[in-house]
Amino acid sequence: MSETTLPETAAVSIRQLSKSFDGVEVLRDVNLEVAKGEVVTILGSSGSGKSTLLRCINWLEQPDRGSIHIAGQRIGVDDAGRPMPVKTLARVRARTGMVFQSFNLWPHLNVLHNVTEAPIHVLGKSKREAEEHARALLEKVGMSHKADAYPNTLSGGQKQRVAIARALAMQPEVMLFDEPTSALDPELVGEVLAVIKDLSAEGYTMVIVTHEMAFARAVSDQVVFLEKGLIIERADPETFFTNASTERVRKFLERES
Amino acid sequence: MNTSAWHMLLEGAWTTVWISGVSIAIGVVAGLLIALIRLARIPIVDQLLVLYVSLARATPLVTLTLFIFLSAPTFGINLNRNVTGILALTLNTTAFNAEIWRSAFRNFSREQREAAMAVGMTPWITFRRIMLPQLVVTSLPGLVNEMSFLIKGSPAIAVIGIVDLTRVTNRISAVTYEPLPPILAACALYMLAIGCLVWLQRLAERRANRLAV
Amino acid sequence: MTNWQILWDARDQFWSGFLSTMEIFGLSISAAFLIGCVMLFMLEGTRPRLALPLRIFIDGMRMLPFLMLAYVLYYGLPTFGIRLNAWWAGVGALAVYHGCYFAEIFRGSRLTFPPGQIEAAKAHGFTKGKMFLRLILPQIVMQTRPLIGNQLIYALKDTAFLVIITVRELTAAANNLSGTYFIPTEAFIVVIGFYWAVSIVMEIIIKQCGRFSAKRGFDHV
Numbered sequence: 023m024s025e026t027t028l029p030e031t032a033a034v035s036i037r038q039l040s041k042s043f044d045g046v047e048v049l050r051d052v053n054l055e056v057a058k059g060e061v062v063t064i065l066g067s068s069g070s071g072k073s074t075l076l077r078c079i080n081w082l083e084q085p086d087r088g089s090i091h092i093a094g095q096r097i098g099v100d101d102a103g104r105p106m107p108v109k110t111l112a113r114v115r116a117r118t119g120m121v122f123q124s125f126n127l128w129p130h131l132n133v134l135h136n137v138t139e140a141p142i143h144v145l146g147k148s149k150r151e152a153e154e155h156a157r158a159l160l161e162k163v164g165m166s167h168k169a170d171a172y173p174n175t176l177s178g179g180q181k182q183r184v185a186i187a188r189a190l191a192m193q194p195e196v197m198l199f200d201e202p203t204s205a206l207d208p209e210l211v212g213e214v215l216a217v218i219k220d221l222s223a224e225g226y227t228m229v230i231v232t233h234e235m236a237f238a239r240a241v242s243d244q245v246v247f248l249e250k251g252l253i254i255e256r257a258d259p260e261t262f263f264t265n266a267s268t269e270r271v272r273k274f275l276e277r278e279s
Numbered sequence: 280m281n282t283s284a285w286h287m288l289l290e291g292a293w294t295t296v297w298i299s300g301v302s303i304a305i306g307v308v309a310g311l312l313i314a315l316i317r318l319a320r321i322p323i324v325d326q327l328l329v330l331y332v333s334l335a336r337a338t339p340l341v342t343l344t345l346f347i348f349l350s351a352p353t354f355g356i357n358l359n360r361n362v363t364g365i366l367a368l369t370l371n372t373t374a375f376n377a378e379i380w381r382s383a384f385r386n387f388s389r390e391q392r393e394a395a396m397a398v399g400m401t402p403w404i405t406f407r408r409i410m411l412p413q414l415v416v417t418s419l420p421g422l423v424n425e426m427s428f429l430i431k432g433s434p435a436i437a438v439i440g441i442v443d444l445t446r447v448t449n450r451i452s453a454v455t456y457e458p459l460p461p462i463l464a465a466c467a468l469y470m471l472a473i474g475c476l477v478w479l480q481r482l483a484e485r486r487a488n489r490l491a492v
Numbered sequence: 493m494t495n496w497q498i499l500w501d502a503r504d505q506f507w508s509g510f511l512s513t514m515e516i517f518g519l520s521i522s523a524a525f526l527i528g529c530v531m532l533f534m535l536e537g538t539r540p541r542l543a544l545p546l547r548i549f550i551d552g553m554r555m556l557p558f559l560m561l562a563y564v565l566y567y568g569l570p571t572f573g574i575r576l577n578a579w580w581a582g583v584g585a586l587a588v589y590h591g592c593y594f595a596e597i598f599r600g601s602r603l604t605f606p607p608g609q610i611e612a613a614k615a616h617g618f619t620k621g622k623m624f625l626r627l628i629l630p631q632i633v634m635q636t637r638p639l640i641g642n643q644l645i646y647a648l649k650d651t652a653f654l655v656i657i658t659v660r661e662l663t664a665a666a667n668n669l670s671g672t673y674f675i676p677t678e679a680f681i682v683v684i685g686f687y688w689a690v691s692i693v694m695e696i697i698i699k700q701c702g703r704f705s706a707k708r709g710f711d712h713v
Contacts, residue, residue: 080396080397082396108402112401115396115399116398117399119398120397120398122393122394124390126394128394128413130413139398140399143400143408144398174490185394189397
């Protein structure tokens with residue numbers, strides 16, 4: 023079976039992924055490999071399918087065809103091709119961390135407990151261990167002073183940094199960022215991007231959907247351009263931003279800059 | 280009103296309070312269960328529950344209480360008055376509570392559920408740790424409001440001879456020949472109880488709003 | 493004879509109980525609506541003198557079980573030499589009690605009434621009464637339609653309480669029939685069916701009114 027011969031280094035491996043909503047194809051035969059430690063940015067105009075692609079990686083959307091492996095383990099479907107039992111699916115999902123456009127913090131828990139909730143109740147860590155780790159992560163994202171605050175008292179940028187700490191707390195194989203700065207006021211974008219940049223420097227594996235071109239250029243190892251559900255360009259950032267091979271990408275970059 | 284009249288009145292008040300209290304406790308939990316079953320959309324069961332909720336909301340409490348009290352023995356079931364009263368109040372309040380819980384479920388943020396799934400929570404952990412604590416807070420104002428409606432409906436149990444805070448006024452005036460004082464005193468006690476619930480409801484609303492933002 | 497046949501033979505009693513309930517309901521709810529409107533009007537203006545006592549009265553009623561008010565009117569008023577029979581005490585209690593609920597519903601909606609409309613009406617020389625009757629009240633009634641519908645169902649259910657002060661209405665009819673023929677289950681199923689049917693009809697009517705006001709752009713159906 024081809025599934026068993028994956029290169030061991032791939033943190034995420036997407037094969038022949040297709041997905042349609044109500045008969046409209048949003049992803050068409052997408053193939054993508056994300057190596058361990060690699061940062062991949064997915065660009066594309068709105069409606070190009072980039073968020074759907076990201077949400078398929080942790081099975082928040084179920085693709086119609088194709089396969090996705092997280093660090094060698096297939097997600098969503100077992101070896102016999104049947105849908106995974108919910109518990110198994112949850113375990114595989116736990117190996118990915120996701121940061122949402124609208125933060126999606128849990129408002130009934132304070133910042134610290136937002137971060138420790140899953141380590142304690144999913145990974146079964148002790149409260150002390152989880153809190154120690156959480157405090158270290160909050161320190162990393164510059165939010166340790168708000169550990170006792172509740173989400174609704176924070177600014178958007180602060181919320182997003184907590185959400186990043188929450189995802190990191192699961193020690194995921196890959197971090198998925200779904201337009202992490204699109205819901206932020208312009209003056210708050212920088213603080214969030216700075217945190218993500220730090221993570222890339224530390225060698226985290228990341229897949230990022232974004233509209234921030236300068237950021238994508240600075241942080242990526244690989245840039246992928248999605249158009250109507252097809253990957254029409256993939257390149258290292260230098261080539262992508264200065265010497266794209268397709269006309270469509272050049273037009274897109276012109277408009278965005 | 281003399282001491283023994285006050286004593287009787289307070290006994291009546293206690294009857295109202297404990298019968299209402301038991302019905303509220305059962306009704307809140309049973310309402311949650313029905314809301315959960317309805318979310319599962321099991322055919323036939325779902326239609327039956329829709330029918331139950333619709334009937335329970337349209338049936339006057341007095342009629343329901345009499346119905347249970349008079350009808351149960353014909354099926355060979357012997358219920359004492361208090362159990363009948365609790366059953367009637369519970370059947371009524373459960374239907375309303377089920378709707379309150381259900382609307383809280385339906386309005387629960389899909390994004391928050393996704394965030395729970397994304398960190399690997401199973402549906403059960405998501406329900407227990409993320410949804411339920413918030414659903415309690417958002418449903419509480421509605422539930423407390425329904426509690427005051429239940430107290431306001433509780434005199435219905437007087438129809439089968441339970442000596443509650445309403446009926447006890449008849450007992451007292453049968454002795455004193457002055458109906459107005461016990462009635463006014465009972466009114467004051469009802470207002471006190473419902474006033475407390477209204478105040479609680481306001482507190483609950485404030486907490487719920489803090490969660491919403 | 494089956495139990496259902498016995499009930500069929502006693503249909504006149506059901507029918508008169510039903511008519512009696514509808515009569516009580518119709519009369520008291522119309523009066524309650526008027527009381528609600530009058531109370532709303534008395535709360536109009538910048539500093540109405542009656543506002544405080546009226547608000548206390550309304551809030552007090554809303555903290556009271558309906559039956560207690562019926563008790564006050566039926567058992568309590570004779571102390572002051574006012575003797576109402578059970579029927580009138582019941583209708584009066586229903587009217588005052590639900591009138592207060594209507595007033596509260598209207599008041600809630602009045603708080604969000606656009607002040608610009610009132611300024612426009614004043615600029616056009618409307619008097620206070622005309623403005624209330626032609627401008628404020630119709631809009632508030634249309635806006636609070638779903639709440640009014642709810643209140644109607646509560647009022648219908650409250651009519652059954654009157655059996656306790658010996659008013660002969662629908663629930664009393666079921667009670668009497670089940671006492672006479674020992675068929676409580678069937679008798680009460682029929683009566684609950686009546687209440688249910690009336691509630692559903694009222695809900696449908698309220699929905700139809702919804703279409704009417706949606707056409708005038710008041711809200712979305």
